[in-house]
Amino acid sequence: MSANEAEEAASSAAADDVITTAVENLEVSSNGSKDFPNQPILAEMHQKRSATHSKLRAYEAKRRAAYESKLQSSSLYWRAFRTLMHDSLLETQKADALLRGWTHASETYEMSMRSVGEWCIDEKGVPVTDAKKKKKILDAQEASAAVGGTGGDGAKTLLAAAGYTTEEKCGTMIKSLANSASSVANQYSDMIKTMNSEVLPELSS
Numbered sequence: 001m002s003a004n005e006a007e008e009a010a011s012s013a014a015a016d017d018v019i020t021t022a023v024e025n026l027e028v029s030s031n032g033s034k035d036f037p038n039q040p041i042l043a044e045m046h047q048k049r050s051a052t053h054s055k056l057r058a059y060e061a062k063r064r065a066a067y068e069s070k071l072q073s074s075s076l077y078w079r080a081f082r083t084l085m086h087d088s089l090l091e092t093q094k095a096d097a098l099l100r101g102w103t104h105a106s107e108t109y110e111m112s113m114r115s116v117g118e119w120c121i122d123e124k125g126v127p128v129t130d131a132k133k134k135k136k137i138l139d140a141q142e143a144s145a146a147v148g149g150t151g152g153d154g155a156k157t158l159l160a161a162a163g164y165t166t167e168e169k170c171g172t173m174i175k176s177l178a179n180s181a182s183s184v185a186n187q188y189s190d191m192i193k194t195m196n197s198e199v200l201p202e203l204s205s
Contacts, residue, residue: 096203103195110188117182 115127119141120134128134 092203096200099195099199099203103192103200106188106192106195110185110192113181113188114185117178117180117185119178 111129112127115121115129115134118134118138120128120137122128122137128137
């Protein structure tokens with residue numbers, strides 16, 4: 001072996017020793033050996049991290065305790081709001097149904113009172129609201145009034161027979177009663193228009 005080859009072998013062996021020492025030091029560092037010179041720094045960092053972690057846990061516990069009452073209060077407010085909205089909608093639905101029934105009853109009463117004002121009443125005193133029956137009764141009234149008295153075909157049972165309206169003592173009273181019925185019917189008609197145009201649409205919306 002030449003001198004150059006001997007020097008290269010010696011240099012290679014020295015380099016291997018340096019690399020082996022560095023690897024061993026790295027392994028010692030990762031295992032936390034007490035002989036490693038950086039161990040006190042790592043221990044101090046670990047203590048600081050542990051202290052910071054403990055402080056964060058304590059802060060989180062305090063925060064949870066502080067906001068727990070607020071969370072319960074918000075939950076109560078939310079339940080109260082939901083109950084209020086539910087009751088409000090339920091009451092609105094009931095009011096809407098009630099006023100619709102009231103309007104329907106008013107329409108029925110308005111039709112009946114208008115029939116009374118028009119003398120459209122059968123022999124039992126029941127107001128006739130059917131259009132065909134009313135036309136038949138009105139035609140019979142006109143025929144009865146044309147002959148100056150009660151005619152046949154059931155006309156004698158009508159309160160609007162000419163004999164009632166031509167009587168000097170009761171004619172004015174009978175007309176006044178008929179006009180009062182018509183006036184009541186007109187008032188109910190105005191109320192029905194107001195309910196259908198203003199009140200019920202607002203409740204529905």
